[in-house]
Amino acid sequence: MIAITAKPRRLGSSALEVFPIGLGLMSLSGAYGKSDDAEGIRVIHHALDRGVTLLDSSDMYGWGHNETLLGKALAGGRRTQAIVVTKFGQVQQPGGANGVDGRPEHVKAACEASLKRLGVEAIDLYFQHRVDPSVPIEETVGAMADLVKAGKVRALGLSEARPETIRRAHAVHPLAAVQSEYSLLFRVDAEETLKTTRALGISFVAYSPLGRSLLTGAVRQASDIPEGDGRGRHPRFAADNLASNLAKVAAIEAVAQAKRCKPGQVALAWLLAQGDDIVPIPGTKRVERVDENLAALDVVLSADEVARLSAALPPGAAAGTRYPEALMKAVYL
Numbered sequence: 001m002i003a004i005t006a007k008p009r010r011l012g013s014s015a016l017e018v019f020p021i022g023l024g025l026m027s028l029s030g031a032y033g034k035s036d037d038a039e040g041i042r043v044i045h046h047a048l049d050r051g052v053t054l055l056d057s058s059d060m061y062g063w064g065h066n067e068t069l070l071g072k073a074l075a076g077g078r079r080t081q082a083i084v085v086t087k088f089g090q091v092q093q094p095g096g097a098n099g100v101d102g103r104p105e106h107v108k109a110a111c112e113a114s115l116k117r118l119g120v121e122a123i124d125l126y127f128q129h130r131v132d133p134s135v136p137i138e139e140t141v142g143a144m145a146d147l148v149k150a151g152k153v154r155a156l157g158l159s160e161a162r163p164e165t166i167r168r169a170h171a172v173h174p175l176a177a178v179q180s181e182y183s184l185l186f187r188v189d190a191e192e193t194l195k196t197t198r199a200l201g202i203s204f205v206a207y208s209p210l211g212r213s214l215l216t217g218a219v220r221q222a223s224d225i226p227e228g229d230g231r232g233r234h235p236r237f238a239a240d241n242l243a244s245n246l247a248k249v250a251a252i253e254a255v256a257q258a259k260r261c262k263p264g265q266v267a268l269a270w271l272l273a274q275g276d277d278i279v280p281i282p283g284t285k286r287v288e289r290v291d292e293n294l295a296a297l298d299v300v301l302s303a304d305e306v307a308r309l310s311a312a313l314p315p316g317a318a319a320g321t322r323y324p325e326a327l328m329k330a331v332y333l
Helices: 037-050 065-074 104-118 137-149 163-172 188-200 239-259 263-272 287-298 303-312
Strands: 054-056 083-088 123-128 153-159 177-181 203-207 278-280
Touching (some): 065 104, 104 123, 123 177, 188 203, 263 278, 263 287
Parallel strands (some): 054 083
């Protein structure tokens, strides 16, 4: 297996340096239909062998399953190859949308549980998965800072936080990264956030950089989504929205055809071209998709091509919100 050599990207002012493309692990715990643990571990190992370092998990993915799986994958000497990223804050509420808990006592208990499942002595980058509007961000980040002082966490981040929240949090303890959805199709919140993260020297971890596969051309109609796949509940894949979004994706496909590469590779190349402070974390359940995504590093877009893609899919162009209505209440707080 030949590892890919690429200039690493530093996460904020922290000591953490990562491969330019990370690996999102959510799909390995059933979020997009049935998943297989043995294959999931193979995907993680393959990514590490190719040079990927940032592995993005959460205590909410499979409610502990994902972290346990990652822990198994890192056993046997693999820990030194990885930058382990996980998150806390979402809690189960039977019969309804997930709750959020940012209380200091929950922060510390959640960290201990994650460390045990992961089988590591310290988490490299620890994110608050969703902001708790009932708890001042200063209290939550203060507890996270205590974890850094205790040596249980190396760097801190927030996920789906709005600019003012980021500024307040960063004043308590420097943030290494902010994570939010960012792709050619969903740009509004991310690009507004980037104004603040760049002013503060914070990196941006872009999840769903392929629009949950929409930008790869893999889904052409609603029936292409397997039963039990969470995308079936996303507004962007509803019939009318899907047709509108696919029409916009045609611009990406045209560039891909000209460059003799995949549409998803063009989408990732566009994101990488937005700045060295951005680290996309496409997720997959398949080894071959890891290789396909990493090949985006070989796709060189000219400034004109970047501009044309940006114009073809301008901010706000996507049809349908990023999440179903109930879940939208928990993002960008």
